[in-house]
Amino acid sequence: EQAISLVGKDIYEILIKGYTEKQWGRKATEVPAFIIKRLPVRFTFDNNYFNDRYQGIPIGGYNKLIEGLLEGTEVRTGIDFFSDRPYFELLADTLVYTGKIDEFYRYQFGKLAYRSLRFEEEILDCPNYQGNAVVNYTDAEVPFTRIIEHKHFEFGIQSKTVITREYSTEWKENDEPYYPINDHGNNDVYRQYKELADKEENIIFGGRLAEYKYYDMHQIIEEVLKRF
Ligand SMILES: Cc1cc2nc3c(=O)[nH]c(=O)nc-3n(C[C@H](O)[C@H](O)[C@H](O)COP(=O)(O)OP(=O)(O)OC[C@H]3O[C@@H](n4cnc5c(N)ncnc54)[C@H](O)[C@@H]3O)c2cc1C
Incomplete structure (x- = not known):
């Protein structure tokens, strides 16, 4: 309706x-x-999805931007916080936690649900497949939701092209939790975790998993700047 x-x-x-x-x-x-x-609706011939006046990604991609921000900082990747929680909790005066909030509190109020994704990548022997970085498939008969053609994010002129078909899936244990499912049941569970989080003095809970909230990149960057 x-x-x-x-x-x-x-x-x-x-x-x-x-x-x-x-x-x-x-x-x-x-x-x-x-x-x-949340769907942007307008009566114009502008066929961009979003209404924002400025749209784009950092030149060279987000990796380059993040590497620049982290220069000179000790970074360890591929390490699960929960593999040695007491050690990480004592490592600094303040902890910024960006993982799942329900896991942080040992699922004491129950598990939050997520949607996950499966990606199917293909290298094609042609310079251009779809002429655009993202094409969405809105009908139910096509099993994937969209095809990403990565080169168009940076106006690439390579002789081949990489495409990724994106399939939306139910999240199961050990899958990457991509999107929170903010229905009433999950939001009620989240609110209980948030009450605990609000009482913490030296822990900042931030991001789509710790706040159980969908963020776009510009929103999460703004949020980080505000908190900082
Ligand atoms: C498929 C997809 C497409 C998207 N497309 C767009 C788009 O076109 N435009 C746009 O603006 N936004 C897009 N987004 C949203 C964008 O990715 C998010 O806004 C952004 O990544 C959120 O940042 P974050 O810091 O909240 O979370 P994340 O980037 O997920 O950062 C959380 C970090 O915490 C780490 N972490 C989690 N648990 C643990 C643990 N137990 N131990 C150690 N580390 C842990 C993770 O590894 C991760 O590095 C997209 C998201 C998805 C999933």
Whole structure:
């Protein structure tokens, strides 16, 4: 109802219904209405998805940006915080925690649910596959939600091209938890963890897993700057 009142039946059926059901793995009628409210709707010929005046990614990609920020800092990757929690908790006066909040509190109020993704990559022997970095497939018959053609993020002119098909999947233990599922049940569980987190004095809980919240890059960067 929320979607139909926003865009009408035709656009709902062509663009929203199948895509939403693929993305969330449930019937569109079972997805909370606020998710649809997030859809940018406007009456113009601008075919960008977002309304933002400036859109882009850092030149050279995010790795380059992050490497620059971290220069001179000791960094250890591939280490699970929970592999030696007491050690990491005592390492500094303040801890910034960006992992799953339910895991941090040993799942005492129950587990939060997530959506996950499966990526299927292919190198194609042609310079250009789809002419755009992202093409979404909105119908329910196509099993993937979108194809990314990476070179177009940086206007690449290589003779070959790498594409990735993205499949939305139910999250299971040991999968990467990509998206929080902010329905009422999960939000209620999260609120209980947040109450504990708010009482911590030397721990900053930040990001999509620790705050159980969907962030875009510009939003998480803004949030980090604010907290800093
Ligand atoms: C498929 C996909 C596509 C996206 N596309 C866009 C887009 O086009 N535009 C856009 O603006 N945003 C996009 N986003 C969102 C963007 O990726 C997020 O906004 C951003 O990464 C959030 O930053 P974060 O710091 O909250 O979380 P993350 O980047 O996930 O950082 C959390 C960090 O904590 C680490 N961590 C977690 N648990 C542990 C642990 N137990 N021990 C040690 N380390 C741990 C993780 O390894 C990770 O490095 C996309 C997200 C996904 C999943």
